[in-house]
Amino acid sequence: LYTPSPNSYLLLIAIQRHDEEAVIDRGRVSNAVNIHYEREDLEGHRTLPVGLWMPLLRQSHRHHRPHSQKHRKREREKDSAPMEPGYHCKSHHTPSQRVQFILGTKEDEQHVPHDLFTELDEICTKEGEGAEWKETARWLKFEEDVEDGSERWSKPYVGTVSLQSLFALRSCILNGTVLLDICANSIEEIADTILCQQEESTEFDKHVRAKVREVLMKKHHHQENKRNKLFDIVHFFPAESKKPLDLHVLDKTAQTLTPLPSATAAEAKNGMNQETGTMGLSKAELHFLKKIPAGAEVSNVLVGELDFLQQPIVAFVRLTPAVLLSGMTEVPIRTRFLFVLLGPEGKGHQYHEIGRSMATLMTDEVFHDVAYKAQNRADLMAGIDEFLDRVTVLPPGEWDPSIRIEPPKNIPTQQKRKMPGAPDDSFGIFFCLPLKSEQAPSLLEGSWG
């Protein structure tokens, strides 16, 4: 059927088609089809992951299923299982359509989206035995960074990321470990779950595995005083309490306790805001805590440069139920998501940027809902691709990427992204012009509709 030219070889990529699609009919632009990298299918053949949405030819008779609400199947996805045929009846072909379908499914109480607070912690083992996780950035709606060399927080700003790092993150989710609805009570259990998904090899033996586990157990450093104070407060709340920790209640409670000395020598040295209020917390920090909505949950992004690693470890984890991981987060709120990226030495900057990309996605109100409701890796990929479909780009030669952009006063609503049936003003990530020998399809006509 195809004779490769001497310098070409074939790249085989499996395409997952929807069951009910008619045979492809040549000559018209068609719906996008999700192209999956189906590992089981491609045994023994080295292929590349290409998880892109591409327009194909339109079928003459397209069966279209209405967007029915379906109860979620509560299946735990242990690892990187691809989407099985028939697993979901999805008559959707663009990332947007798939995302709208996912968001339209009726969720059970374990998968109700909560507001999210995202924290980026980083570690570098070059620092030796004393290495610990350090919080470097956090997101509520906008990004705040720990200012270099100090413990002060920057003002919130629009967290721009490089497209490179977004695509690198995409590859991480495509190829890394995806663990949805893991039931775990501690970082030790989470670490064990992640590590048992990693294939053993000469480069990743029991010894290295143990060292990685050790790294995941290391302390997390936040702004010292605040963390101590908050965890003192937390001791007043029984760990078995099923109620989410409500910081507003917390604040009221704290106000009734004896305030600690207001400014310590350490605070003065750090140049922290000298005005302290409740429990020795600075006014600025208390103000920040109050911004965290009641019922919020946490996504922890953990990024590490480990000098004993030869190969990277990547995992995306969703916990069900959400769990308070003692000492991990700067605020005592339950963790719902973890994204772990541990890699060999030398690319710390890139890992940092991938971490920021993950945090940026978790902060996006649409992706965030997808993350709560995703049933498998393919759902997450659709979420990433839908996000990519909506980003704006700053040209390299017209911009300084280190500039921090002030949050705008008004941001357009993202609701249209969530609603099926909204008029589609996109052109999809790609579209085709005709082959030389074929009729030109209508460029953008009804490809996604």
Add this chain to the structure above:
Amino acid sequence: LYTPSPNSYLLLIAIQRHDEEAVIDRGRVSNAVNIHYEREDLEGHRTLPVGLWMPLLRQSHRHHRPHSQKHRKREREKDSAPMEPGYHCKSHHTPSQRVQFILGTKEDEQHVPHDLFTELDEICTKEGEGAEWKETARWLKFEEDVEDGSERWSKPYVGTVSLQSLFALRSCILNGTVLLDICANSIEEIADTILCQQEESTEFDKHVRAKVREVLMKKHHHQENKRNKLFDIVHFFPAESKKPLDLHVLDKTAQTLTPLPSATAAEAKNGMNQETGTMGLSKAELHFLKKIPAGAEVSNVLVGELDFLQQPIVAFVRLTPAVLLSGMTEVPIRTRFLFVLLGPEGKGHQYHEIGRSMATLMTDEVFHDVAYKAQNRADLMAGIDEFLDRVTVLPPGEWDPSIRIEPPKNIPTQQKRKMPGAPDDSFGIFFCLPLKSEQAPSLLEGSWG
């Protein structure tokens, strides 16, 4: 070798490999390989264009050719010919590397990059017989738009574009007509050259073809008064003159002539700057003209919504030599590049955005050099992908894309993008984590050499 599962089918994509690459060795991350859509190779099989750079496995023994300077082959590429095996000895696999190679080739005088002024003109045939091309935006370094409903220009701003439209443009260059080093003296000749590349079909017959040609001949509307004045000035310069039109000389000459009446009724009505200087030009416009460097050339981006078209027509044209196309551009400077996108009714906004994306690329100092020196479509694709590798992204939920960003005071140099051997801090557009059954390659280590 591969048994498709019931709901999958194979997508065959040809990969153009470099002659001297060793057999792929499993287990390590490798160089990116340009994946081409090779039309000749894939006769009779419906495939999708995927022109993406993807990391493969690293070869054990990689042959690396030094970046030798080579004289350009002066071959005219008439249409969408893919890169032929052996045509270029390129030992480069990432877009960056390929771009650096292209920029390192010694050019002849016909391919020396000039500064570029880019103008976007649009037409919509819904307006009937009186429809004409209207200038809507222009770029020197930053973007300026014609303000809605008036003839005033906006201030220069950082021209952000949607990633969607960048990918759509990419698809246009991948699949549309590419004509490099066309020798033509008028828009009629250019139109004929473009049109003869378009396959005849029931939807694109002689009749439609003639109507398209007619559209390409239509008048271009700029700010009326200025255009008339400038072309009066131009009459003082013989058309056969080989010297590029130097606007600075032009300005001096104009100052010696009798000034025309300073403010006309039309100007007053249009709300144009009432201060007029040389030749009835407003001070603002004169100021703009002076910003155009001596020796600059023009890239014309022509975008049209044509109600009689069923299918789009896309062409990227480089003229050799550059030609003064009378009446097309707002300034009497020779045209070097044209990008033409004519499509069916209903997607005018998307065409506009694709046009802006093309202009943004032409304004980028690296892509612009690639455009001057490209020998084929693949070179242009590398230029686009190198650009994509360098862009910064604004998240949708944190930004209002209609905000016009002020040009920053300082922009980092783009020189590093042009230089081979600079330490590579990128991760490439994609990278692979290992298949479950394989050893994990070092994530980012030396993938790009």
